[in-house]
Amino acid sequence: MAFYITTSISYVNGRPHLGHAYEAIASDIVARHHRQRGEDVFFLTGTDEHGEPVADSARANGMEPRAWADLNAAKFQAMLPTLSVEPDFFIRTTDPEHARRVQAVLQTVHDNGYVYKGTYAGWYCPRCADFKVENEILEGNRCPIHEIPLTREHEENYFFALSAFQERLETFFSEHPGFIAPARARNEAEAFLAGGLQDVSLSRAKLNWGITVPWDPGHVFYVWFDALLNYYTAPGFARPGVDLTAALWPADVHMIGKDILKFHTIFWPALLMAAGLEPPRGVYVHGHLAAADGRRMSKSFGNGIDPAEAVDRFGSPDPLRFYLMRDVRYGTDGPVSLDALTARYESELANDLGNLASRTLAMIVRYRDGQVPPAPLDPELVDAFTGLPDTVAAAIDAIDLSGGLEAIWQRVRRLNRYVEERRPWELAREPTATGQLDSVLASLHEGVRALAVLLAPYIPTSAHTLLNALGRPESGYGAAAFGAGTDGPPVRVATIAPLFPKAPAA
Numbered sequence: 001m002a003f004y005i006t007t008s009i010s011y012v013n014g015r016p017h018l019g020h021a022y023e024a025i026a027s028d029i030v031a032r033h034h035r036q037r038g039e040d041v042f043f044l045t046g047t048d049e050h051g052e053p054v055a056d057s058a059r060a061n062g063m064e065p066r067a068w069a070d071l072n073a074a075k076f077q078a079m080l081p082t083l084s085v086e087p088d089f090f091i092r093t094t095d096p097e098h099a100r101r102v103q104a105v106l107q108t109v110h111d112n113g114y115v116y117k118g119t120y121a122g123w124y125c126p127r128c129a130d131f132k133v134e135n136e137i138l139e140g141n142r143c144p145i146h147e148i149p150l151t152r153e154h155e156e157n158y159f160f161a162l163s164a165f166q167e168r169l170e171t172f173f174s175e176h177p178g179f180i181a182p183a184r185a186r187n188e189a190e191a192f193l194a195g196g197l198q199d200v201s202l203s204r205a206k207l208n209w210g211i212t213v214p215w216d217p218g219h220v221f222y223v224w225f226d227a228l229l230n231y232y233t234a235p236g237f238a239r240p241g242v243d244l245t246a247a248l249w250p251a252d253v254h255m256i257g258k259d260i261l262k263f264h265t266i267f268w269p270a271l272l273m274a275a276g277l278e279p280p281r282g283v284y285v286h287g288h289l290a291a292a293d294g295r296r297m298s299k300s301f302g303n304g305i306d307p308a309e310a311v312d313r314f315g316s317p318d319p320l321r322f323y324l325m326r327d328v329r330y331g332t333d334g335p336v337s338l339d340a341l342t343a344r345y346e347s348e349l350a351n352d353l354g355n356l357a358s359r360t361l362a363m364i365v366r367y368r369d370g371q372v373p374p375a376p377l378d379p380e381l382v383d384a385f386t387g388l389p390d391t392v393a394a395a396i397d398a399i400d401l402s403g404g405l406e407a408i409w410q411r412v413r414r415l416n417r418y419v420e421e422r423r424p425w426e427l428a429r430e431p432t433a434t435g436q437l438d439s440v441l442a443s444l445h446e447g448v449r450a451l452a453v454l455l456a457p458y459i460p461t462s463a464h465t466l467l468n469a470l471g472r473p474e475s476g477y478g479a480a481a482f483g484a485g486t487d488g489p490p491v492r493v494a495t496i497a498p499l500f501p502k503a504p505a506a
């Protein structure tokens with residue numbers, strides 16, 4: 001079964017920041033989980049390189065748009081492996097293959113009668129690349145997102161007949177209640193639709209940094225249509241000589257932030273309908289992270305978290321990946337800071353999980369010479385783990401990434417309590433308790449193993465180190481059940497350096 005997931009594509013008007021890292025990490029977690037389930041995953045990410053946001057920032061930096069885009073796109077691409085984010089393809093909208101396909105789809109939209117020429121007069125935000133309608137505008141004609149003054153635009157361009165899709169979108173929304181999640185985002189999209197749709201600009205005559213309109217080369221496509229189409233064009237050319245479009249379309253889920261909801265939940269399905277294509281199956285709208293002082297994160301404010309710094313500090317992306325899914329409930333807004341990351345690292349990764357792992361491995365080495373005893377599993381733990389893989393899978397299917405992690409963490413805590421209750425070091429001193437100690441050690445080994453399998457999408461490097469040390473490297477979802485690791489020949493464990501060593505002081 002194919003599973004096609006995308007991030008939004010980032011504007012290359014600067015270097016990547018935590019918001020970009022956040023979306024990439026969350027999408028990577030979902031992708032890895034589905035790979036564990038044996039699905040044919042295609043995970044797409046990339047960069048959005050045309051339009052004013054990039055042209056303006058290039059000019060401000062004294063560079064040509066293309067050179068500026070190349071420079072920054074390389075930074076986005078380079079960030080991904082440092083975060084253990086492993087996409088199946090990285091699309092750049094300046095790719096000629098993308099441009100060719102955008103022209104073909106929009107030509108179809110034109111030929112189907114949904115494009116007309118008109119004059120746009122209204123307010124425009126060059127940072128959002130968004131034409132704002134009156135009720136979206138802040139006092140003083142400012143952008144509601146960037147708070148910068150909007151420009152007054154008056155130009156002749158092509159329009160997309162969005163209003164023709166009012167009823168079709170209403171029907172689509174009601175027939176596909178799962179199309180937009182979480183509920184808050186669905187309500188927002190429904191409210192926008194209920195407000196009545198207006199036609200939108202499809203092209204710009206003033207700008208030349210974009211994809212040429214095939215029926216009128218004096219125009220380029222408005223950047224949002226070029227950008228949204230990346231999800232559809234990429235499968236066509238991601239693998240040379242193979243067209244994956246039929247296998248992958250419609251996409252299963254687009255992961256996006258709340259500021260670009262209108263484009264993905266309204267414009268995008270309407271555009272696809274206009275081209276005779278199927279809308280995606282789902283759009284998941286995550287929240288925005290802010291600095292602990294409530295302000296926007298910014299290098300110049302010196303607040304928030306810089307992803308590269310957070311990875312360097314811990315020598316691995318796992319702490320950042322974990323923290324981002326744990327501290328702010330995924331799907332809501334929240335504050336982040338390096339202090340809060342360090343606190344979570346110490347209390348949960350180092351203490352809860354790291355100690356559990358080292359104690360389990362060390363006790364098997366000390367009391368059983370590294371050999372995992374082939375003993376029956378403790379029914380109490382069998383109970384505590386029953387249904388866990390299904391619970392986690394259901395949470396991730398609902399993109400409740402924090403909920404999935406919490407379900408896992410309850411068992412991490414349960415195993416720590418188990419060690420305290422059973423006191424294996426006392427059992428080891430009693431000659432009559434050999435069988436009991438065998439069962440406690442086998443149960444702990446199995447519990448830690450099952451948890452490491454479930455944690456692998458969240459903290460891939462640490463989870464795989466742990467699975468190897470446990471002597472059972474299998475990480476497919478079948479291995480996530482408590483008890484699944486007891487089949488097969490007996491295994492030996494290895495002791496390892498602490499998975500989460502003490503972090504250097506800030």
Ligand code: MSP
Nearest residue numbers: 008009010011019048227228256257258287288289
């Ligand atoms: N290029 C458009 C998207 C086109 S998709 C067809 C764009 N790019 S962006 O670089 O400005 O934003 C990329 C993503 O990062 C968006 O989903 C946005 O919501 C997300 N984030 C930007 N700042 C963020 C935070 N502070 N926190 C979480 N996500 C953030 O929009």
